[in-house]
Amino acid sequence: MSHRILIIDDEDDIREVATLSLETVAGWDVTTACSGTQGLTRAIEYQPDAILLDVMMPGMDGPTTFRELRKNPATAHIPVLLLTAKVQSSDQRRFADLGVEAVLFKPFDPLTLSAQMAAVLGWN
Numbered sequence: 001m002s003h004r005i006l007i008i009d010d011e012d013d014i015r016e017v018a019t020l021s022l023e024t025v026a027g028w029d030v031t032t033a034c035s036g037t038q039g040l041t042r043a044i045e046y047q048p049d050a051i052l053l054d055v056m057m058p059g060m061d062g063p064t065t066f067r068e069l070r071k072n073p074a075t076a077h078i079p080v081l082l083l084t085a086k087v088q089s090s091d092q093r094r095f096a097d098l099g100v101e102a103v104l105f106k107p108f109d110p111l112t113l114s115a116q117m118a119a120v121l122g123w124n
Helices: 012-026 036-046 062-071 089-098 113-121
Strands: 004-008 029-033 050-054 080-084 102-105
Touching (some): 004 012, 004 036, 012 029, 050 113, 062 089, 080 113
Parallel strands (some): 004 029, 080 102
């Protein structure tokens, strides 16, 4: 089964590498958004099976975007995995306390990203 993934990240190179990784390695269908605001719209339109969401973005950051996704009945059910370069344990706890499925770290390995996501989401 081909899963549908939405990647929300303000960095072009991260979106490109993650998209190539998930499409090539896992055969998943991927769409992207370059901001939290655009991501909210895409999530409603695209109805992905999961969202890979960057923490640090200008304007609406990842945690704020996540809370907005949860407020909307059309997107509240979609599992969200945060993607962050912040590796401090206090940051990790704060992100986990939001209620996201997992926190993945940048830089990620493009060859194992889909396996990490599948394991967290129970898609194995």
